[in-house]
Amino acid sequence: MNEFTNRVPDATVRRLSLYLRFLEDFGRSGVTNVASAALAERGGTTAAQVRKDLSHLGSYGKRGLGYSVEELTRVLRSVLGLDSVWRVALLGAGRIGTALFEYEPFRRRGFHITTVIDNDPAKVGARLGDIRIRGEGELERALCEARIDLVIVAVPAPVAQGLVDRVVEAGVRAVLNYAPVQLRLPEGVALRNVSMLVELECLSHALARRVCHSA
């Protein structure tokens, strides 16, 4: 259905992810066709960049007509792996973990948190939404039973690596890391890091040095 089979650079995937949001907005507004310039304008980039990014997907634009919002939305969802439901385990039911759990757009995008693990005896057995929190001792069994595709790591930094080693050993191949630590993962396991503190510290560095710049 699409010719997108090769590895696409991370920076491109990020922009595709943004374009998808814009297209969904356009779709909700009843827009049926959109020019690369319109996507560029909302994305803070150039029409040439948009066309180049979308060329990774094959050729969907028509000169003068632009892109079909419906078709491009469908293709981007497929490329970004959003046609699937991904089974997600949340490691850590603290403040960040709980906020992520309750973050509705995750579910809408097909990321279903089906398993929650915490090592706090006061939390184990309690419920987060309709999910019973399980202890760390049950980690491997829980990942296997629920056929987890992806884990979100929201535990304190000192325990993150040890847990993730077990997760990888159990066969999980994608990790979204919120712990402020650089995880070591074997080849073949996808890792993305989200760190609010690191981003904030890039900003405070810029403020402190008065060397501000957009990035």
Place this chain on the structure above:
Amino acid sequence: MNEFTNRVPDATVRRLSLYLRFLEDFGRSGVTNVASAALAERGGTTAAQVRKDLSHLGSYGKRGLGYSVEELTRVLRSVLGLDSVWRVALLGAGRIGTALFEYEPFRRRGFHITTVIDNDPAKVGARLGDIRIRGEGELERALCEARIDLVIVAVPAPVAQGLVDRVVEAGVRAVLNYAPVQLRLPEGVALRNVSMLVELECLSHALARRVCHSA
């Protein structure tokens, strides 16, 4: 006190931010000196990279002794702008905004949220912690009164750019953006983006294509 006056690459700042966390852990464990290899091991990088990164700060390591944990911690805090208290305004008191507000490490690092803005009439006037939530109409006055250094954008994507334009107009020079939108900012305003959905979609792309890799 330190020779670090030039602009340091973003990737380096990110690693410095991680090293600082490791050093603080070492300090709490009573470690007084640390070799570049030990920082490298925890940071998933090489000793040569650590030495290169730290060379941006001047020369603090001693052959055979490594780095003084106390001194290097102090220097890194200074370089990362963490000696200052940064006055932060939170735009958006929804789930994400509230979780950020309650995230204790922010305050420990000197990021003090002193102002909270929301456009929901049901929230305006209510309290988040000990802060009274103010309406969007009060944005400029609130930023000015509290001498805000940095805003955290945690509002829905469609309204983010408009708010940020006003924030920049009011003189704020650093923006941490959680809205899934590419903000357009003038030169001289520092911007960092945190998007859980974009990171997740990079992972689902990798899973869908079975082209997993560490990144």
